[in-house]
């Protein structure tokens with residue numbers, strides 16, 4: 265998923281976009297997983313200026329895009345290669361700020377946006393992906409998960425991929441199975457136009 269700050273398309277543009285989407289070949293994300301590397305963020309090979317301006321606008325910060333990027337980069341300790349369909353889930357340490365960094369086995373917060381239902385095409389795959397993500401969270405820690413409900417494909421980097429047709433009931437069941445809160449004060453679920461964002465606390469010990 266890419267974030268762009270464009271004017272909303274008019275009717276003709278929408279039709280052209282729809283046609284382009286229909287003509288695109290639809291690929292399986294699992295065959296392309298190794299091509300997505302977050303290291304571009306560290307190396308500065310992607311221009312984040314527009315994204316930062318957009319965030320600054322929402323958060324009403326006075327920081328410049330460059331200051332925001334420098335601050336975020338300075339806080340990064342490591343980049344891990346993760347595959348939620350393999351064991352162990354963390355496959356490799358792709359980058360560390362220095363050799364003294366010990367990468368923990370579990371984390372206080374795991375954030376995943378447009379990844380879990382996009383990494384698979386079946387409910388079984390989605391359940392495995394959530395289980396893997398939750399296995400990285402320490403007891404009392406949190407999962408922040410964003411994604412899309414009820415979609416069969418998505419576009420990323422000019423390619424169209426298949427994805428799991430996710431329902432809210434799948435999300436709730438997957439959280440239940442992994443000792444994550446799915447109700448009460450330890451669970452928040454926000455949705456708008458099929459996009460959802462949830463925060464769930466690890467209350468069990470799975």
Ligand SMILES: C[S@@+](CC[C@H](N)C(=O)[O-])C[C@H]1O[C@@H](n2cnc3c(N)ncnc32)[C@H](O)[C@@H]1O
Nearest residue numbers: 265266297300346347348349377378379383420
């Ligand atoms: C649509 S991109 C979302 C990227 C980013 N989070 C965003 O919101 O722009 C889907 C992401 O899912 C990740 N992904 C796909 N299969 C995966 C897998 N098996 N394990 C972990 N991540 C996977 C890809 O590496 C890619 O970064």
